[in-house]
Amino acid sequence: MVISDSTWCWPANGRHLRDISLACEGIPIAPCDSLDWKVKGRSFSFKAAWEAIRVHHPTAPWANTVWFPGAIPRHSFCLWLTFHKAHSTLDILQRLGIVQTSQCPFNCGHDESINHLFFACSFTKAVWVKVLKLNNCPTPTSWIWESTARWAVGRTKGKQFHRWMRRISLAASIYHCWRERNNRIFRHLVSSPSRVEERICFDVGSKAAFCRNILDSPTNRAIADNWDIDGSIFKSPELGF
Template identity: 60%
Template sequence: VCKPKVEGGLGLRRVVDCNKAAVMRLTWNILTDRLSLWVRWCKDEILKGRSFWQIEWKQSLSVTWKHILKLHTPVSANLVYSIGCNSTWSLWHDPWFQNCPLFVRVGNRAIYNSGLPRDTTLSEVIQGARWNWPVQSSLCPFGCGQQESIDHLFFQCPFTKSIWRKVLHLNNCPFPAAWNWENIVIWALDHSIGNHFHLWMRRAGLAASVYHCWRERNNIIFRQYEASTSVLLARITSDVARKVAMCMSIIDTPTNRSIVDNWEIEESIFRPCSGYGAGLGGARFGNRRR
């Protein structure tokens, strides 16, 4: 039935092709900002200021929008972009470069280094008839204005340095003489090696601080989400306290109790001080017996 008449068919178009063409037409209306009530509704309720190409498939979308998103690839492959000083296309998310969004090719790090917002349009990086890309930046993502490096990121930045001061205070240990990666490693080897509880807590605090500071740095760069120092400290203390409660049974000594109180860990982790080694302030590793 759908074959051409010259081949003996009726020349009718396939329903699947007609449906695909209709959905592509809806996509075209959105991209060209056609004056219609439906397009206005999509802009306000679905896109909400984002590029059409930023919308991801999710269960709560309507059937129509699910079909629209399924045709992302064939639609982008058939678009021809006109690039100029007045281009309002999204620099990062529209598939203007070889039918592929620039974001997919260069990644989040390039967006961060460029210093350009995610809603930047093509016209903002074109001056006259030439590209006008900003000079790449390697500044600290925590906004202190200094160049990013391992030493600066973890120990010299005011944001992370305040985290370290608090964690060291929670463990009742002195501050290192110099704040850099090499000295911190030397300090950790001298002050946190051993099976005693307070030494284990120093290692746990060090590991949790490095992990959460690095994760926060990536959240700022790749997700544009920034947490306060109090929120970050709450995550560190919760992480350490959870590990202690699940994996250790601690001897109740003044030194251990002081650290437990600082970290606000439940006293149920203590075991009675009796028998050999009760005054050592050590810790028994492994799962707690019930």
């Protein structure tokens, strides 16, 4: 309550409101006046208030690769961190003096960095090769993250099922490789590339099984077969659309 008996009545201890209360001092109030949140003529909503006060930035070119209908939130968050190069990889920690060595935990003999982990490392590359094959994608010529990110921005967008599968399986690959890396460093647990692939297949397959009315094209059918996804995701021919 900031208006009472036709006078301003700002909270005495509301220091964060001080600038507003000083700016309002000279504004006369009539008995019928009241205060409402309004944004561009709309009534108050948390969304409208957030849109009014937040700092706006242009949408990142990879936004739709990370956030999309049917995405697995923990996978998307991990992929979002990767696009921001925000993972605390060992090369960064060594530069900060937090760890002594940046040797890759997959024992490939190279230093760990974002570019190395996704997917230049022999371990994670084996996982990513398998996932690309399941999606019937050609083998890339460069394996560092920056190349993978360019591929993701250019080749995973769109509403088609095969593009959706690329997005969700990229996010799952990043998540499970990062999780395997953490298991090795913090829990001293080691899994093989095929075990990591199984985890990716389980998550992607479980999510894809909820798809419905997918176009029954040779491309989509081949990908569904590769991932062992039930044919019930496809449109029934008798529906006629």
